[in-house]
Amino acid sequence: MTNNNINNIEDNKSKNITDEIKEANQKIANNAMVIFGGTGDLAYRKLFPALYNLHCLNTLPEDYEIIGVGRRDYSQEEYIKIVQDWMKEFSRLKYTDEKFEEFKSKIRYYKMDMSDSNEYKGLIDFIDSEGIEDGLIYYYAVSPELFDPITEGLKKGNCQKHSCQCENTPLNESCCMGDTKVIIEKPFGENLQAAEKIYSNLKSYFKTENIYHIDHYLGKEMIINIMTLRFANALFKAVWNNEYIEKVEINAYETVGVDSRGGYYDKSGALADMIQNHLFQIMSIVAMEKPKDNNTISIKDSQNEVFKQLKDIDGEKIDEILLMGQYNGYRDEEKVDPNSVTETYVALKLEIENERWKGVPFYLRTGKKLDKRESEVIVSFKSMEEGVAGNNLLIKIQPDEGVKLNFNIKKPGIGNQVIKEVEMDFCQSCILENRANTPEAYERLLKSCMDSDKSLFSQWKQIETSWKYINKIVDSYKKYSNKLYFYDIATNGPVETF
Missing domain, CATH: 3.40.50.720 (NAD(P)-binding Rossmann-like Domain)
Structure with missing residues (x-):
C-alpha cells in the first residue's frame, strides 16, 4: 500500500x-x-x-x-x-x-x-x-x-x-x-x-x-442494512418473491458451548434462546413488505405481519419441519441436568402464506459447539437455464460483515457454450477505515434508547405473536416426536439435519 x-x-x-x-x-x-x-x-x-x-x-x-x-x-x-x-x-x-x-x-x-x-x-x-x-x-x-x-x-x-x-x-x-x-x-x-x-x-x-x-442482533450493521439492500436496489427489489427465489436460509452457528450459563440454558434451549427472537427477527426483516414509511410503528407492523402469515403447524408432520439436536458432553456441563433433553441445535423449516412467499421454504438453523462461528442469510435464486446454477446472495452478519453475490458468465475462450460461476464480494469489516468506525450493536442500541427511538427494539406484539407460533411447535414436538439427535463437538451438527 x-x-x-x-x-x-x-x-x-x-x-x-x-x-x-x-x-x-x-x-x-x-x-x-x-x-x-x-x-x-x-x-x-x-x-x-x-x-x-x-x-x-x-x-x-x-x-x-x-x-x-x-x-x-x-x-x-x-x-x-x-x-x-x-x-x-x-x-x-x-x-x-x-x-x-x-x-x-x-x-x-x-x-x-x-x-x-x-x-x-x-x-x-x-x-x-x-x-x-x-x-x-x-x-x-x-x-x-x-x-x-x-x-x-x-x-x-x-x-x-x-x-x-x-x-x-x-x-x-x-x-x-x-x-x-x-x-x-x-x-x-x-x-x-x-x-x-x-x-x-x-x-x-x-x-x-x-x-x-x-x-442485540437488531443492532448489528448488516441486519440494519438488509432493508436498504432490499428496498434501495432495483436489482433485488424486483426479484424478491417466489417467482425468482427458491429458498432462504438463516443460520447462526457458534463454536462455544453453554459455559457458565448451564442453569439458565437448560431451562431455555436453542429454540427459545435463538430461534424465537434472533432468527425470527431476521426472518421478518428479510420477508416483510415495504413499510408505509420509516417510522417505528410502520416497520414493526410490517414485521409482525410476517409472523401472522406463517404457515400453520401440522403436528403429526412435525418431524418434516423440525429437528432438535444436542452436542455430546452437554449433560456434563456445569448446572445441567445429567438426563437433560434440552436442545443445543435446531433446524426449522417454515413457510409464509402470502402472495410474495407462498411455496418458498425458509430454513432457520442454530447450534452450539459447532465447527464454525458465523451468522448469515443465504437467498438462493432459481436457475434461469437448465443445467446452470441459480444465483446466490449471501448476507454475512458475523464475524465478518458484508454481501456476496454469485452469478454466471461465459468462460473466457473461443467457445461460447461454457458457463462459469463468479462472485462479487463486498466485505464491510475488511475495509481498514471501517474497522474502528462501525458502532457495536449495544453502542447503537443504548444510544437509540437514550433518544427514545424504538425502531431497533423488539415490540411486544412481535414477541407475543412469535411465542404463540413457537408454542405450537413445542406442543407438537412433545406430542408427536420428542426425537433428539446427538452430534459430536466441532462438526456441523447432527448428520440428519436439513
Missing part, C-alpha cells in the same frame, strides 16, 4: 469519526443508567465498552452516571479497576488512560441483593444522593428469573423518578408513571405465559413506550 493510500485512509478515518461525533451529539435525552447485573459478563464485555465508546464520542453528558449493581463486595476503586481491564480488551474505539480517567468519574458501584425487595429503598436513596432527578434508565442485565423480583423491588422502593404520589392502584400511565425507562434482555421469558407475566408486571410500573426489549 502506498503512502498516499495510507494517508487517504487516515484522512477518511478521521472524517468518519468526526461525522460520527456530530451525529451522536444530535440528541442527548438521558442522564443516568442503573445496570442490574453490573458484575456480569454482559456488563463487562458489552455495556461498559459501549458506554465508554459513547463517552469518547462526546455523547454522554458531562455529569452522566453509570451505577453498576451487584452482589459482590467491591469497593468503588476495585470495581473501577475491573471495568478498566475489560475496557482495554473490548472497547471499539482506542483505549487511552486519558479518556478512561474521564469515563471513570461517571461510574458508581452499589452492592445489594437484587432478589430482596427490601433493599431497593436503599438504592433509590443512593440515586437521590447522587443528584439524579430524571432521564434514568434501568437495565436488566440479568437472567430472566430476576426480572420480576427487580420490578417488584423497584415498585416497593418507589424507584420511578418523578412518579406522582397519588393512591391509584394500579398505577395510571397518564398520572402516576414518570419517564424512567427500562431495558430487558432476551429471552423475554421461557414461553408465552412467562413472557406475558414479565410484560404485565413491567406495564404496571413503567409506561409501555418506556419498556425496551433489547435484541
